[in-house]
Amino acid sequence: MTWWDTGDDEDEPEFDESDVRVRPNRRGSRPRTKVRPEHADAVEGTVLGVDRGRYAVLVDEGGRDEREITAARASELRRKSVVTGDRVDLVGDTSGEPGTLARIVRIGERTTLLRRSADDTDEVERVIVANADQMLIVVAAADPEPRIRLVDRYLVAAFDAGIQPLLCITKTDLADPTEFLRNFAGLDLPVYLSSADRMPLDEITRDLIGHRTVFVGHSGVGKSTLVNALVPGADRAIGRVNVVTGRGRHTSSSTVSLRVVDDGGTGWVIDTPGVRSFGLGHVDPASILGAFTDLAVIAERCPRGCTHLPDSPDCAIIEAVEAGELGEAGRARLDSLQRLLATFR
Template sequence: MLEGFLVKAIGGFYYVESSSHVIYECRARGVFRKKEVSPVVGDHVEIELDAQGKGTVCTILPRKNSILRPPLANLDLLCIVSSVCDPQPNFFVIDKFLAMSEHKGIEPVLLITKSDLQSPEEIRRIYRHAGFRVFVVNTMEDGDLTEVKELLRGKVCAFTGNTGVGKSSFLNRLAPQLALKTANISQKLGRGRHTTRHVELFRLEELDCYVADTPGFSTMDLARYDVILKEDLQYCFREFAPYLSDCRFTGCSHTVEKGCAVLKALDEGKIEPSRHESYKALYEEAKQIKEWEL
């Protein structure tokens, strides 16, 4: 058996990188289909090699986390990319990514692009107030990405956000050797064309890290994957934490109740209104989930 790190999956083939950074093309054992599990990018796996150097994925080692959309495992960092405009920032989408990250135990950060077209100050203020690290990435000179590079060092990271916000463009600035494809925003539809067709982890040798450029998302995609139950949602908004134990009633939904400490904090300006609006929308979604759907 050889242990390795799964860096790409496409068309039923799995590409596994060994500790010496040799990549082996593999197929998966049929037993995974019977168990209704599949290896995903980011998995630590055990493989067997045949005489021709082709591999078979035999074991998926325990995961510390995984997400379904995109299919990735063992992430340390989720970099949520949002443009200031073209397309306009969708706060609900950003907040759902953030909530999902918190739920999965993945550290989220927000990267803001296209600040040359419009001021990023409002979006930066909202999310710094909520307790997240925020970087305005497109204003940096090519030689001045030190802070972001240190953030990525030694980690497995995914870059995600709505299509057209500049994920691939930023990664190309960060690591030009990747030469990831980019596409312009469709003026008719107001969104970008998908330019990433599969999930793949790219190793950045100088930072000893792996980054994934993932396909674009839509609100519809987000509504279908990685369900957060309404009872758990309050713990996915980190700025609620200081107030949760002070609510008058056990099982408070933090939406309308009298004596709710979260709503009091909202009224006092300690919680951003847009964040609470996203929470309420996600709570209403979660209320509609039927037990059989889980």
């Protein structure tokens, strides 16, 4: 007699296979496959903005059938992020009629990618915009006071992304920006000066046409005011500076693309929320030197591991500047390079 045999067969219940409960397969009986549909009928579009999981996408830009549609990200994209400026492929209802929803199934190759991190120790990047080719940095001459270090960080991010930076100084009727601008004398940086009496709209518009320009700036510097003047009907919310803290209030809460039009053609303004910090934990310092093409050529003579900072021994760039090889502008360009590189220390 085995240990489970009671010896009383009459009292033992009888079982057969039909009494066994089989847990249903909730995933269904069809085997999974890694083969994805090709979506040969997909249409192309450009993401204009993102709002709570919904994407505003422009299809057939500049064509006879140009339309803006609403789309969601397809499940096959998994964790791939879709950001303003992305060129995407869409399927489903792409008519753009009210109440319709298309699906984004592919993200095109990105030519540029503007990123930032939470701080300099955080290597997790946060994508701001894709495929922009210019960055307009908006700074106030006063109220709030201009922050050189923040502008430096914008410049580093632009150089790292391969984006051409531009600089607009607002509120010049409140303070003279000359001293502030000396910090950037060594850079090939177009500068626009704006005041309450005169905004350089014609000059800025001319340089926006044919480009996708991302606008960045500290809260309260007048970025939204500038955007509204450049793009009538944009209706971007305008904030005020706190008289106690000297800080601006966040008004633009999302990144959005706005079309700029004049006789020379069209361009795009990509307005972003104001920020008070701009982490560079994801940036490779070598990409900063690459933005100074004349200095990068000389740097090839530097010893391995040269930081190009003032305390760097045998730096070929420093020696060339001291020898006058780069003329009067050499010192200013070296100062700008060293200040940007110092942001990583």
